[in-house]
Amino acid sequence: MTYYDKNALKLSHALLKERVKQGDIAVDATAGRGRDTLLLSELVGNEGKVYAFDIQEDAIRSTRELLTEHNRKNVSLYCESHHKMAEYVKKANAVVFNFGFLPGGNHEIYSRGDTSTKAIEAALSILADDGVISICSYYGGDTGFEERDALLTYLENLDSKQYTVMLHSFHNRKKCPPLFIVIEKNH
Numbered sequence: 785m786t787y788y789d790k791n792a793l794k795l796s797h798a799l800l801k802e803r804v805k806q807g808d809i810a811v812d813a814t815a816g817r818g819r820d821t822l823l824l825s826e827l828v829g830n831e832g833k834v835y836a837f838d839i840q841e842d843a844i845r846s847t848r849e850l851l852t853e854h855n856r857k858n859v860s861l862y863c864e865s866h867h868k869m870a871e872y873v874k875k876a877n878a879v880v881f882n883f884g885f886l887p888g889g890n891h892e893i894y895s896r897g898d899t900s901t902k903a904i905e906a907a908l909s910i911l912a913d914d915g916v917i918s919i920c921s922y923y924g925g926d927t928g929f930e931e932r933d934a935l936l937t938y939l940e941n942l943d944s945k946q947y948t949v950m951l952h953s954f955h956n957r958k959k960c961p962p963l964f965i966v967i968e969k970n971h
């Protein structure tokens with residue numbers, strides 16, 4: 785793996801391509817314009833299943849259109865906050881968070897520390913033993929630092945006997961480069 789040509793999103797996709805298998809169950813917790821949902825849909829294949837959540841109808845509509853364009857039929861879409869995912873999904877091999885606001889949408893609607901940490905807790909409660917959680921955290925600019933700080937505090941307090949948390953930052957890049965975070969269960 786080289787890093788100079790990567791960013792948080794590309795690292796997340798590289799991880800998902802390595803870890804998500806045909807037949808798996810995956811959750812896209814922040815559907816947005818549907819690009820992560822589409823990737824997951826292709827990776828799990830027709831034997832697998834994807835559940836995708838977003839609080840904005842605009843995002844659900846965009847995601848549905850993208851999936852239809854690519855003839856993907858293994859995705860259930862919910863206009864619902866991701867902290868409620870465990871009410872819809874009982875087990876997942878991968879859960880993907882790409883926090884922030886909807887690209888090309890209203891910048892005043894974005895993910896918040898309180899619900900984001902609750903959503904990670906929900907994701908951990910449904911994660912398969914060999915599963916993985918991928919997180920891209922955008923901060924600074926319109927979204928500020930509240931969510932990033934809440935995420936880092938929450939994650940550093942996760943029991944290290946039960947979970948491994950890897951934090952990837954482009955340390956010498958300027959202007960708040962997004963973070964890429966991976967959580968695995970120890971087993």
Ligand SMILES: C[S@@+](CC[C@H](N)C(=O)[O-])C[C@H]1O[C@@H](n2cnc3c(N)ncnc32)[C@H](O)[C@@H]1O
Nearest residue numbers: 814815816817818819820838839865866886895
């Ligand atoms: C950076 S975008 C996601 C990009 C998307 N994965 C894609 O491929 O286009 C973040 C999304 O999170 C959504 N969001 C914010 N708070 C949420 C919540 N509590 N539950 C679910 N989605 C939320 C926003 O509406 C926005 O569409």
